[in-house]
Amino acid sequence: xxxxxxxxxxxxxxxxxxxxxxxxxxxxxxxxxxxxxxxxxxxxxxxxxxxxxxxxxxxxxxxxxxxxxxxxxxxxxxxxxxxxxxxxxxxxxxxxxxxxxxxxxxxxxxxxxxxxxxxxxxxxxxxxxxxxxxxxxxxxxxxxxxxxxxxxxxxxxxxxxxxxxxxxxxxxxxxxxxxxxxxxxxxxxxxxxxxxxxxxxxxxxxxxxxxxxxxxxxxxxxxxxxxxxxxxxxxxxxxxxxxxxxxxxxxxxxxxxxxxxxxxxxx
Amino acid sequence: xxxxxxxxxxxxxxxxxxxxxxxxxxxxxxxxxxxxxxxxxxxxxxxxxxxxxxxxxxxxxxxxxxxxxxxxxxxxxxxxxxxxxxxxxxxxxxxxxxxxxxxxxxxxxxxxxxxxxxxxxxxxxxxxxxxxxxxxxxxxxxxxxxxxxxxxxxxxxxxxxxxxxxxxxxxxxxxxxxx
Numbered sequence: 513x514x515x516x517x518x519x520x521x522x523x524x525x526x527x528x529x530x531x532x533x534x535x536x537x538x539x540x541x542x543x544x545x546x547x548x549x550x551x552x553x554x555x556x557x558x559x560x561x562x563x564x565x566x567x568x569x570x571x572x573x574x575x576x577x578x579x580x581x582x583x584x585x586x587x588x589x590x591x592x593x594x595x596x597x598x599x600x601x602x603x604x605x606x607x608x609x610x611x612x613x614x615x616x617x618x619x620x621x622x623x624x625x626x627x628x629x630x631x632x633x634x635x636x637x638x639x640x641x642x643x644x645x646x647x648x649x650x651x652x653x654x655x656x657x658x659x660x661x662x663x664x665x666x667x668x669x670x671x672x673x674x675x676x677x678x679x680x681x682x683x684x685x686x687x688x689x690x691x692x693x694x695x696x697x698x699x700x701x702x703x704x705x706x707x708x709x710x711x712x713x714x715x716x717x718x719x720x721x722x723x724x725x726x727x728x729x730x731x732x733x734x735x736x737x738x739x740x741x742x743x744x745x746x747x748x749x750x751x752x753x754x755x756x757x758x759x760x761x762x763x764x765x766x767x768x769x770x771x772x773x774x775x776x777x778x779x
Numbered sequence: 780x781x782x783x784x785x786x787x788x789x790x791x792x793x794x795x796x797x798x799x800x801x802x803x804x805x806x807x808x809x810x811x812x813x814x815x816x817x818x819x820x821x822x823x824x825x826x827x828x829x830x831x832x833x834x835x836x837x838x839x840x841x842x843x844x845x846x847x848x849x850x851x852x853x854x855x856x857x858x859x860x861x862x863x864x865x866x867x868x869x870x871x872x873x874x875x876x877x878x879x880x881x882x883x884x885x886x887x888x889x890x891x892x893x894x895x896x897x898x899x900x901x902x903x904x905x906x907x908x909x910x911x912x913x914x915x916x917x918x919x920x921x922x923x924x925x926x927x928x929x930x931x932x933x934x935x936x937x938x939x940x941x942x943x944x945x946x947x948x949x950x951x952x953x954x955x956x957x958x
Binding site for chain 1: 785786787788789790791792793794795796797798799800801802827828829831833839841842843849851852853854855856857859864865866884887888890892894896897898899900901902903904905917921944945946949950951952953954955956957958
């Protein structure tokens with residue numbers, strides 16, 4: 513087939529092809545490397561992720577010191593989160609299909625202090641890459657035994673722990689034949705509202721990383737890799753589940769912490 | 780003594796399109812029951828750079844109580860109908876609208892803190908919805924057109940606060956020195 517046959521869009525779907533996205537990702541990445549200025553957070557203006565085009569602010573963020581309420585975070589407790597909500601494999605009266613995994617780690621603040629007794633929420637696709645969400649039209653089966661959402665409170669050392677099923681990759685319509693690497697969404701609170709974080713955890717060695725504009729919206733390669741969990745054989749349980757470890761670091765606190773926030777450090 | 784290296788913050792990622800089944804919950808946007816004494820509606824529309832409504836955004840509200848005090852009480856996910864926790868969530872509907880039922884924070888704290896998440900938004904944004912007529916150092920620093928984007932307006936239902944992610948009347952979003 514002649515090179516001239518190559519077009520930027522797939523004739524059937526009318527969507528741009530992967531090489532178009534790849535080229536944009538490569539170009540942005542190259543410019544970032546040359547600039548030599550470290551960026552730890554994703555770019556909100558990241559054209560390869562097409563949905564960001566009209567949804568990022570164009571004006572600089574306004575610098576301001578956090579005040580009052582912003583220096584505190586909401587408190588969650590046992591009335592909010594049940595003990596069993598951290599096990600995503602027991603919610604629907606039967607065993608979900610897929611590879612059972614344990615995902616655990618610590619939530620710490622920008623100074624490395626544990627974020628204690630705070631809410632962690634997760635959500636994900638099932639083993640076939642399908643979300644229970646009604647707007648997910650991916651023609652892969654729903655699992656009657658899997659909802660794909662969980663919650664827990666961190667313990668006194670800032671640890672969270674979920675038992676779940678390894679999610680599958682799933683297709684989306686950013687471009688033709690676009691597939692998201694398998695991931696688990698995480699929503700985390702700190703001790704200040706300014707530390708509020710929603711992010712995604714990925715699995716090691718995913719072949720889709722280089723092709724995915726959401727993962728690549730974090731232009732710094734090391735910052736991206738920090739979203740990838742580590743396989744940990746010590747967490748893996750005989751005849752039961754494989755284990756992944758992933759720690760979450762929030763930004764620094766702006767409020768001088770109370771003694772009681774950290775008293776368990778002394779033990 | 781060995782210096783502990785400062786840990787590097789974990790990067791954010793978009794909330795994506797499929798957060799509703801996980802992050803929203805019964806009573807999420809009702810910090811007080813509808814019709815409760817002193818209750819007010821805080822509502823608005825989230826729009827994009829083309830002025831189109833954003834139907835897959837999530838707003839989080841975090842605020843002081845009526846006396847202006849910060850509340851540190853559990854119960855935001857499991858509301859009991861009596862405890863004011865100061866925290867709530869509202870996902871936008873098909874027309875980009877969100878709505879909270881809440882209390883007006885006391886004078887010491889003239890704004891609602893708001894975090895915005897959306898499909899297409901790679902990292903959350905912070906803003907403030909100030910009570911009508913409020914004034915402080917941040918507001919005074921902004922030119923009038925920009926300032927107006929942070930001021931809620933009174934309407935028949937309570938308070939209106941629109942969020943424009945981009946373009947004309949783009950909302951002022953905040954960096955607390957952590958970006």
